[in-house]
Structures are given as structure tokens and as C-alpha cells.
Amino acid sequence: xxxxxxxxEGKDDTVAIKRAVDADTIETGGSAIGPxxxxxxxxxxxxxxxxxxxxxDHAGERIRKIVAAKVPGCxxxxxxxxxxxxxxxxxxxxxxxxxxxxxxxxxxSEVPSQEAxxxxxxxxxxxxxxxxxxxxxxxxxxxxxxxxxxxGKQFYKRLSVFRISREEFADALRQLxxxxx
Numbered sequence: 001x002x003x004x005x006x007x008x009e010g011k012d013d014t015v016a017i018k019r020a021v022d023a024d025t026i027e028t029g030g031s032a033i034g035p036x037x038x039x040x041x042x043x044x045x046x047x048x049x050x051x052x053x054x055x056x057d058h059a060g061e062r063i064r065k066i067v068a069a070k071v072p073g074c075x076x077x078x079x080x081x082x083x084x085x086x087x088x089x090x091x092x093x094x095x096x097x098x099x100x101x102x103x104x105x106x107x108x109s110e111v112p113s114q115e116a117x118x119x120x121x122x123x124x125x126x127x128x129x130x131x132x133x134x135x136x137x138x139x140x141x142x143x144x145x146x147x148x149x150x151x152g153k154q155f156y157k158r159l160s161v162f163r164i165s166r167e168e169f170a171d172a173l174r175q176l177x178x179x180x181x
Contacts, residue, residue, distance in 0.1 A: 001021075001022040001050070002021055002022065002023035002024075002104065003048060003049060003055045004023075004044075004049035004050055004051045004075060005023075005025065005026055005041075005043055005044035005048055005050055005051070006023050006024070006025045006026075006047070006050075006051045006077075007025070007028060007031075007034070007044075007050055007051050007052045007053065007054070007067055007103075008025050008026070008027055008028070008053055008073075008092055009028055009053065009055060009059075009060065009091070009092070010027050010028075010029065010030065010093075011027060011028060011054075012046070012047065012082075012091070012092075012093035012111075013027070013053075013091065013092040013093050014027060015093065016092055016093045016094075016095060016097075016100060017053070017092070017100060019097050019100075020096075020097035020098075020100035020101050020104075021097075021100065021101060021104060025132065026040055026041055026044060026050075026151065028054075028063055028067070029065050029073075030063075030069075031059050031066075031123065032058070032067055032162050033067065037061065038067070038071065038163075039071050039100050041067060041070075041071050042070070042079070045071050045073060045074060049064055049074075049075065049109055050067075050071060050074045051074070051075045051077050051104070052064050052067050052068065052074050052077070053074065053076075053077040053092060053104075054092070054140050055079075055084060055090055055091045055092055056078065056079050056080065056081045056084050056090060056148060057081075057090045059092075060128055061093075061148075062153075064076065064103070070112070070154065073109075073110060074107065074110060075107045075109050075110070075146075076101060076104075076107065076108050076109075076147075076162070077103045077104050077107050077108075078108075078142070078146060078147060079092060079100070079103050080098060080099075080143050080147075080148075080149075081094050081139075081149065083095050083096070083099040083103075084169065089109060089118055094147065103146075106146035108146060108147060108162040109162070110161050110162065111161060111162070111163050115160075116156070116159060116160035116166065117119060117159075117163070118160070118164060118166065118169050119166055119167050120156060120161045121154055121171045122169070123152065123155070124149070124151035124167075125139075126173050126176075128141060128152065128155065129152035134152065134181070136181060137149070137176060138151075138152065138155050140175075140176050140179065140181045141155075141172050141173070141176055142155065142158075144171075144172040144175050144176070145159075145162075145164055145168060147159070147162055147164070147170050
């Protein structure tokens with residue numbers, strides 16, 4: 001049984017989560033998250049903790065940002081696009097139970113006001129911004145670090161918020177270069 005309540009987008013996501021693990025969920029009902037749902041998530045965070053587990057797409061990221069802004073201290077689980085895609089459709093509901101369990105095993109906690117260990121110059125040097133393959137390189141690094149895919153500015157913020165250490169960053173960068181990405 002997962003102690004925290006898992007925040008997902010819809011009913012199909014709940015079904016997929018319950019196939020993989022014993023957990024309770026709260027469904028946002030899509031990106032138009034109402035005040036009642038946010039109150040329910042805040043109460044769950046206060047009593048049990050919350051894991052935000054949304055689709056690895058634009059709408060999922062929007063929901064993640066809204067919930068995280070309104071309910072501080074949430075944990076985050078991320079699926080890769082490939083693990084969440086079936087017949088061109090991206091979503092938690094398409095992920096295998098194994099992929100869901102793996103994502104939940106790699107949950108990251110937000111730590112507000114944390115001083116970044118990785119700076120903007122590190123991203124530039126690593127080719128994660130202002131590089132012809134920056135997007136592809138961030139996607140790979142996000143998967144290895146378990147923080148998901150995002151644009152350069154958001155990637156920089158996640159490195160800080162999830163307290164990615166210099167060692168973790170360097171190890172992921174070595175893996176990226178070993179793969180030739």
C-alpha cells in the first residue's frame with residue numbers, strides 16, 4: 001500500500017495505478033482543476049502526503065504546476081513518454097504496471113527555496129540548452145534523473161527543486177555521453 005494519495009488526471013489513470021499498486025487516488029478531471037479538488041488534494045497532503053503523477057505531455061505538466069503551486073510539498077512521479085504511449089496516445093493509462101511501479105519507486109520530493117547545486121552554465125556546458133540536440137539531451141537526462149522531460153528553464157528549476165546533486169548530474173551526463181546522445 002502506498003501511504004500517499006496519488007493525484008492523477010482521470011478515471012483511466014486510476015484504473016492503471018490500481019493495476020500496478022495498492023493506492024488511493026484523487027482525479028483532477030483534466031486541466032480545469034476546481035477549488036473543491038484542490039481542497040481535497042490539500043487535505044490529503046496534510047494527512048497522508050501527495051504524489052503528483054500526471055501524463056508526460058503539455059496538459060499533464062500544466063496540471064502538475066497548478067497542483068504544486070496550490071499545494072506545496074508534494075512529491076512527484078514521472079513516466080517517460082515512451083512508457084506512457086500506446087498507439088500514439090500519451091497517458092498514465094497506457095503505461096504498464098511495471099513502468100508505473102518503477103516511476104513510483106523513483107518519486108522525487110520538492111524542496112522549496114533550495115540553493116541550486118547545478119547552475120545555468122552547467123546546463124550550457126552539458127549541451128542541455130542552446131545546443132542543436134538540447135531537447136533530446138534534456139529528455140535523456142530527465143529520464144535518467146527521474147525528473148521528466150521539460151524545456152530548459154523548467155529543467156533548471158527541477159534540478160534545484162528536487163535537489164539533484166552534482167554527483168547525480170555528472171553520472172547522468174556520463175550515461176548520456178556513453179549513449180552518444
